[in-house]
Amino acid sequence: MIPIIMWLAIAALASFYYFCVRPMTYWKKKGVHQGGNPSWLIGDSLRNILGLECFITTIDNGYKKTPDLRYFGMYTFVKPLLVIKDPDLIKEITVKAFDNFADHRDVMPVEADPLWGKNLFQLKVEDWRYMRPLMSPSFTSGKIKTMFGLMSECAENMVNHFKNKKESSIELDVLDATTRYTNDVIAKIAFGVSVDSLKNPNNEFLNTARRATDLTRFKLTLSAFASFVLPGYLMKMLGLKFFEDDVKNYFSNVLQDSIRMRKKSGTYSSDLIDSLLEAQSAAKKDNSLRKLEDDDILSQSMIFFLGGFDTVSKLLGFLCYELAINKEVQDKLRKEILDVIKKNDGKHTYDAIMKMEYLDMVISESLRKWPIMGGMDRICTKSYKIEPVNPGEQPVIIEKGTYMWLSVWSLHHDAKYFPNPEKFDPERFNEERKAEIYPYSYIPFGFGPRTCIGQRFSLLKCKIIIMHIISNFELEPCQKTKIPLGLFEKAFLVSPEVDIILNLKKIA
Numbered sequence: 235m236i237p238i239i240m241w242l243a244i245a246a247l248a249s250f251y252y253f254c255v256r257p258m259t260y261w262k263k264k265g266v267h268q269g270g271n272p273s274w275l276i277g278d279s280l281r282n283i284l285g286l287e288c289f290i291t292t293i294d295n296g297y298k299k300t301p302d303l304r305y306f307g308m309y310t311f312v313k314p315l316l317v318i319k320d321p322d323l324i325k326e327i328t329v330k331a332f333d334n335f336a337d338h339r340d341v342m343p344v345e346a347d348p349l350w351g352k353n354l355f356q357l358k359v360e361d362w363r364y365m366r367p368l369m370s371p372s373f374t375s376g377k378i379k380t381m382f383g384l385m386s387e388c389a390e391n392m393v394n395h396f397k398n399k400k401e402s403s404i405e406l407d408v409l410d411a412t413t414r415y416t417n418d419v420i421a422k423i424a425f426g427v428s429v430d431s432l433k434n435p436n437n438e439f440l441n442t443a444r445r446a447t448d449l450t451r452f453k454l455t456l457s458a459f460a461s462f463v464l465p466g467y468l469m470k471m472l473g474l475k476f477f478e479d480d481v482k483n484y485f486s487n488v489l490q491d492s493i494r495m496r497k498k499s500g501t502y503s504s505d506l507i508d509s510l511l512e513a514q515s516a517a518k519k520d521n522s523l524r525k526l527e528d529d530d531i532l533s534q535s536m537i538f539f540l541g542g543f544d545t546v547s548k549l550l551g552f553l554c555y556e557l558a559i560n561k562e563v564q565d566k567l568r569k570e571i572l573d574v575i576k577k578n579d580g581k582h583t584y585d586a587i588m589k590m591e592y593l594d595m596v597i598s599e600s601l602r603k604w605p606i607m608g609g610m611d612r613i614c615t616k617s618y619k620i621e622p623v624n625p626g627e628q629p630v631i632i633e634k635g636t637y638m639w640l641s642v643w644s645l646h647h648d649a650k651y652f653p654n655p656e657k658f659d660p661e662r663f664n665e666e667r668k669a670e671i672y673p674y675s676y677i678p679f680g681f682g683p684r685t686c687i688g689q690r691f692s693l694l695k696c697k698i699i700i701m702h703i704i705s706n707f708e709l710e711p712c713q714k715t716k717i718p719l720g721l722f723e724k725a726f727l728v729s730p731e732v733d734i735i736l737n738l739k740k741i742a
């Protein structure tokens with residue numbers, strides 16, 4: 235009896251060593267410096283799981299501890315993670331060696347959540363190469379220009395809502411308001427429905443959207459962590475997924491209704507659904523093209539929705555905050571907006587917005603200081619050798635399947651690339667100084683073939699509402715405004731630690 239127990243104990247210890255302890259030596263064996271202090275099994279993720287620190291902060295701590303290195307190793311649970319710090323190496327990975335680093339990590343395996351797995355962000359390179367060219371025409375400057383009217387309508391609704399209040403100054407929860415604006419735009423453009431979320435604060439679209447994009451919800455956090463250790467079939471059995479069934483059904487019904495109405499009435503609008511339907515019918519006619527199923531369309535609408543909802547509302551939230559606490563920047567911006575509009579016969583047009591250079595600089599600086607995604611990932615799809623460049627480096631073979639992180643937040647806050655990084659200084663992006671920015675050190679939308687497809691869309695959506703707000707109101711800090719503002723350590727995206735509360739004062 236005793237020998238059996240002894241053998242079982244030895245087997246348990248050996249398994250523990252093999253699966254939990256040994257993986258933590260992966261980077262040391264490759265001669266790669268470890269940026270964290272990994273614990274058995276949990277790796278460097280303990281503080282993330284306990285909600286004490288967000289992933290961006292964990293990476294940033296490693297970045298700061300390794301000032302002279304181009305990359306360092308960490309562990310998400312037992313999975314090795316290589317963090318890339320050097321802009322030249324980021325260029326190598328995202329552009330030159332794209333074929334070796336073509337995919338994103340499975341946030342949710344496709345077996346566990348097919349709807350999530352089919353979206354452009356998540357598609358594996360073979361399917362992605364087919365889908366991206368189908369989606370790209372929806373995001374050209376010409377196509378985005380045609381969405382100007384739909385976006386302006388939502389912006390005017392929002393501004394009029396506040397202008398019609400009798401008080402000359404109101405206290406505003408900025409993220410709440412910007413979320414309602416981005417919700418209305420994306421409802422219209424990605425799902426074809428009109429909702430006025432300020433007039434109807436409890437509309438079903440907004441409430442469902444909020445649930446779908448609450449990246450702090452327990453089950454999603456659990457699923458995201460589980461995806462590091464559990465195979466897809468097990469996650470499916472446990473019911474772990476990105477979109478809950480009721481959320482999926484709701485959006486699916488809204489989209490189907492909208493498509494049915496268009497087909498019946500023959501009226502089409504300049505939105506993303508029309509572009510997707512065009513791509514679907516082109517694929518139907520051309521036998522050489524793979525077919526686009528209705529599920530593919532729903533999946534892309536969902537990623538446009540996810541991409542366009544929380545990211546842009548947070549960008550707007552941080553931007554309003556910076557404008558409120560940097561009055562000279564706000565005044566200069568207002569002057570530019572009013573001057574351009576005056577020269578444009580008082581009209582807020584697309585061409586007028588495109589002439590606002592300072593507006594562009596202000597948004598770029600906001601994305602520099604508050605890059606909403608915080609970073610981006612890549613999976614090594616074909617093994618690759620990183621050649622030594624600096625003294626003390628040795629060649630490192632990156633194995634297929636290795637998880638990589640490109641540390642955007644840390645680069646944007648590194649004084650080597652952006653002196654006095656905590657200062658909000660739009661002049662960093664003026665014509666002269668913009669040219670001096672070290673290539674690939676400023677990448678809020680990623681880079682290379684997998685760069686954000688919604689970049690132009692987001693920037694226009696942001697410019698329209700800022701133009702309307704700043705020409706009608708003054709943004710001011712109030713007693714409830716937290717200065718300085720830190721990061722919310724439980725969130726996935728870069729999010730403010732507390733609500734952003736500002737005074738919105740009408741301009742006489």
Ligand code: HEM
Pocket residue numbers: 328354355356366537538539541542543545546549605606607609610611678679680681682683684685686687688689691692
């Ligand atoms: C402030 C707003 C936004 C920011 C900061 C942002 C940032 C990013 C980043 C960093 C990536 C990864 C790029 C890479 O891996 O190189 C990405 C990918 C993506 N974004 Fe955005 N995004 C924003 C808004 C949007 C919007 C509005 C949409 C859609 C309407 C969108 C759709 C996508 C899609 C589909 C991808 C995957 C592209 C692919 O893999 O081909 N994003 N975004």
